[in-house]
Every structure is written in structure tokens, then in C-alpha cells.
């Protein structure tokens with residue numbers, strides 16, 4: 001490539017495109033808060049979340065150790081936008097007042113979304129979201145330790161997914177435990193705008209040739225039984241299917 005093929009740029013944010021997550025977390029009064037975020041990535045059944053420390057969501061998660069990660073699909077920008085300028089913190093923190101955020105206690109009513117009880121955690125699941133993951137906090141770290149006056153403003157929160165609930169339409173035919181990526185249409189936030197995935201696969205993937213079950217050993221303790229391990233029976237069915245395919 002000739003050196004002139006790139007030019008230097010310094011964007012204030014580097015949000016290259018990640019799924020929008022609606023996090024529900026438990027308030028002090030037992031109700032569930034709901035907030036959109038998108039600084040999230042998954043490795044196996046662990047998830048890392050980047051959350052402003054002053055958000056109600058981070059405060060609730062640090063206090064209770066629980067949340068539900070609800071994934072809206074690409075038809076759900078409407079409810080996400082209705083939550084976009086709200087916070088469950090009262091009074092609204094000064095930094096957010098400046099950006100015209102307002103306090104809303106009942107985010108569910110505000111967004112027109114329906115709470116549904118979870119199995120392992122107290123925060124409610126969002127009925128309308130095709131994917132819901134019940135989670136437990138594993139570890140919390142301060143981000144930006146290289147900036148003495150900014151340390152801790154953002155928290156890196158690792159959570160473990162205890163149970164996944166999905167709309168049946170997302171299941172891969174013939175597999176009890178696989179999502180069909182051809183059917184899953186996440187709502188993607190790229191910089192500050194919403195996008196979807198285009199129809200169909202862009203290319204064949206070499207990584208995709210590896211059986212998904214090969215990753216399971218990394219996601220589960222061999223010496224400690226935890227909530228969520230109750231799903232062993234449906235896991236065994238998947239393993240049986242994989243064995244038949246190999247034979």
C-alpha cells in the first residue's frame with residue numbers, strides 16, 4: 001500500500017459496531033432498572049461490560065451482583081431510543097444534566113417493554129427481546145488507570161452467563177443448543193447510530209468449522225458446581241448430536 005492510502009484521524013469515540021444490550025438490574029426498592037449499552041463483548045459464556053460508574057445500572061450491579069443482558073433485534077430501535085436520554089439515578093448526575101438526561105424510575109413503562117421473571121436472578125427479563133441472558137457478576141475493575149483524574153469513572157464488569165433464553169425462531173434446526181446466525185438480526189450501534197447485519201453470510205468462516213461444543217470446557221468449572229449447571233441435560237443432548245455427526 002502506498003503511504004498516502006491512510007490519513008490520521010482522532011475520533012473522540014471508537015465505537016466500531018457492537019450489539020445493543022438492554023441491561024436490567026435490581027433497584028434498592030426491588031423494581032428493575034433498564035438501560036441501553038453497547039460496550040459489550042463475549043468470550044465463551046463470559047461477558048465484559050464497560051459501564052459508567054455513575055449509572056444506576058453499574059451501581060445496582062455492584063450492590064447486587066446480578067443483571068439480565070437482553071438483546072434487542074434490529075426492529076427495536078424505538079424502545080432503545082425512548083431510554084436513550086434517561087437515567088435511574090435521582091438526582092441526575094451533573095455530567096448527564098448537561099446532556100439533557102432526565103430521571104425516570106419506571107423505564108419499562110417509558111419504553112413500553114414488559115418485565116418477565118428470571119430463573120436465577122432478581123432483575124426481570126425483557127419479554128420483547130429475542131435473547132435474554134441471566135448473569136452474575138464475577139469481577140469489577142476500574143478502567144483508565146493510566147489517567148489519574150479519570151480512573152474509575154468507567155468500570156469493566158465481568159459477568160458469567162447463568163442461563164440463556166431465546167425466541168424459538170432463532171434456534172438452529174437439529175441442534176438443541178445452537179443459535180442460527182442466519183436468523184439472528186442484532187441491533188448494532190456503530191458510533192452513535194443504529195445498524196443491522198446484512199442478509200446472509202458475507203463469507204465462509206474457517207473458525208466456523210470447529211464444533212462449538214469444543215469451547216464448553218473453558219466455560220465451566222471441573223471442581224465447582226454453580227447455578228446454571230442445571231442445564232447439563234440439554235447439554236448432553238447436544239453432545240450426543242455432535243458425536244453422531246462425527247461418526
Ligand SMILES: Cc1cc2nc3c(=O)[nH]c(=O)nc-3n(C[C@H](O)[C@H](O)[C@H](O)COP(=O)(O)O)c2cc1C
Pocket residue numbers: 020033034035036037038039040050051052054055056057058080083084085086087088089101189
Ligand atoms: C445505544 C446506546 C448505547 C450505550 N452504550 C453505553 C455503554 O456501552 N456504556 C455506558 O456506560 N453507557 C452507555 N450508554 C448510555 C447509558 O444508557 C446511559 O448512561 C444511561 O443513563 C444509563 O442508565 P442508568 O443510569 O439508569 O443505568 C448507551 C446508550 C445508548 C442509547
